[in-house]
Amino acid sequence: MSVIDDLVAVLDKERVSADPFALYLYSRDAGATSGSATVVVFPRTTQEVVDVVSVARRHEIPIVARGAGTGLAAGAVPMEQGIVVSTKLMDRITEVDEIDRTAWVGPGVINLDLSVATEPYGLHFAPDPSSQSVCTVGGNVATNSGGPHCLAEGSTVSHILAVEVVLSSGEVVVLGSEAPDPVGLDTRGVMVGSEGTLGFVTRVLVRLLPNAPDVRTMLLAFDSVEAAAATVSGVIAAGVVPAALEMMDQRMAIAVENWLHAGLPTDAAALLLAEVLGESSAVDAEAAVIRRVGEECGASIKVASTSAERDILWKGRKSAFGAVAQAAPDYYLHDTVVPRTRLVETMSKVYEIGDRYNLVMMNVFHAGDGNLHPLIAYDSSDPEESRRVHAAAKEMVELCVDQGGALSGEHGIGLEKRDLMPMLFTREDLDAQARLKECFDPIDLFNPAKVLPAGSRCFDLGGGKPIPAGVWV
């Protein structure tokens, strides 16, 4: 029997697709890389995932987990072949516990839907990636997603108490617990951010936070990107960790303003969107600090006075990438991190690189975390321009590593950045990571060839799969 026949036997015809259009869609994510899916399946239950894993093991074909496919690093892109397992139908919020402030959810639950569903309890799920209206909790777990409000609350890993996982042996195990400090090693912490390479997450226990009683959202406009970056560093140095601190440069502001008409000042070189949450007396005091630091850096400041004003500012921030289509058909978005003290210097060098390669670059990013998202608008059908985009992207990563930063803040390593891992890690560091992967998934069934470069496992004779020809990384 073929893989597809076997999969139809354990699921049903409607939930197994090898339709060329589906395979095309499921062979890519929101980034630039494309691969090749053999078949796409849509399980509903943990048992069905176990059955799919068993078929995959029998046929020695990899499993690539997929949420909404909003990642940029090709983490959800199948390589030469693979069963793409979509979490789309595992989308139930099964239990919200108001007292414990937790919820058990399926990996396919959409991030924003979770916070909407827990709103009646006065609770929300803190990680809020810009893609939160489509991205899934399972995807957030896989990439340890961030989002504007992770500045004060930490990335996804701080909000995941337990995960139910199907291992490549077919065993189902819960890592973590409903009670604090479960005994033994923190395998839960290892699963979060493992980009689907260790096992398949079938259920997630999330920690929920109380909704804040009050909020101040401010828009600060600056004459230079440096002044905005200096304000970010200055606010953190002043001892205030705002709920969110986001930066947008002029080009991005113009693109957003063109379609949203939010009243963004398009004559400013850079904008900062700052938000503080908490008791009224606290938000007033913190907003005052942000105002003082901003004014010292020459900002003109506008405070959102109604929730409608606040919503439109956030809409502009979170849908900025969509607005880029006005400038060019494609965009290449980078995701790197630098220490916040290096923000000013890093930003000016990022622009230098863009200018040197003659590229249209826009910036909208999580400034408070030092998480940069330089975005290059371009036309991917122009091979010469594509070549320049890639050269510039590589230089930007090198720059951030030189500044003491990391390769990725929230999208992960995937395929796109795996061969850059040696910039940060020694051979022994990578070997330790490869050994960890082997413990969870000794047969390399889950998302092979991702995260770690080929040959990471020292004494690894010919292991690690090369990137196939034609895959554009």
Add this chain to the structure above:
Amino acid sequence: MTEEVDPSTQEDLAEILRTASANETPVSVVGGGTHRDIGNARPTDLTITTKALSGIIDWEPDDLTVVVAAGTPVAELEAELAARGQSAVLPEASGGATVGGVVATATSGYRRLRYGPTRDRMLEVRVVTGDGRIVKGGGRVVKNVSGYDLPRLFTGSFGALGVITSMCLKLWPLTEATATVAVEDPGRTSILYRPLAVLSTPVATQVFLAGTSAEVESGVKALGGKARDGLHFPPPPEGGMLWSGRVRPRHLDEMIGRFSPDTSYVAQRGVGEVTFAADDENEVTQLREWAEKSGGSVVRLQGSSEIDPWGVPPADLQLQRQIVSAFDPARILEPGRLPGGI
């Protein structure tokens, strides 16, 4: 007689561990020696201390991060950070505990209700594995997903994977004002947005507030209780043997209700942890059975006992065993100390 060594560099430590692995010499790993009663730490011929690995290595106050050597006393680190209005939010009354020690034992302080457990402070870890490999995981930035999360894996690894030599921690600014408020009804605390801690002892329930002066003032007013300036955390429970009960927050009162009369305890509301004194092992066994049935645990913190220090091992014991072997193939580091006798 156990031999004690205190290497001052990762290279020296690696050499010691390579030799110990080759000779299959069991090794204890000790910081301040304040958490030795957690788990089955067996006497070994060789003890490695982190004494000579001490001090702040790199502190970026404006980035709210610090790189600190494992043997640095928690109190020393916090005092230095506090001088510039910052904190790593590590356990408050830490005695002689070291930063490496509280990380290796995953010990959190009372302020975790607001700031999360010690684990959430871990950005980067540098270790030497059981077989003498020098390994780094994570990075010195506050947001990172570049490879597997070794900093979290090593938090609570009890020395069994490797010896932590240094780590980068995320810091928090200390707040302008703090207050301790005694309340009659613990239920009243739900009117607060995010208190620092809510602790119950047999004597009282106290709410710990932190923030701007105005914020703390309004919290005190809302609670309507007696307030004192500053954070006055209760002393640890009194007794020879101390245990940590860990249950879902909604089960905390039920757990306390199961204690025998006159039990000394400190319970962390909203967290689901209660540290209590109990010398009667039968009583502990009964409490443990009840806690485990609803997904919790009862773990020994202090003293020695006939009963298992951990209780039921984790569901993924086999996986945990493999991970330990991957980092310490000769299984020399703190053998048998982890749950399940790994």
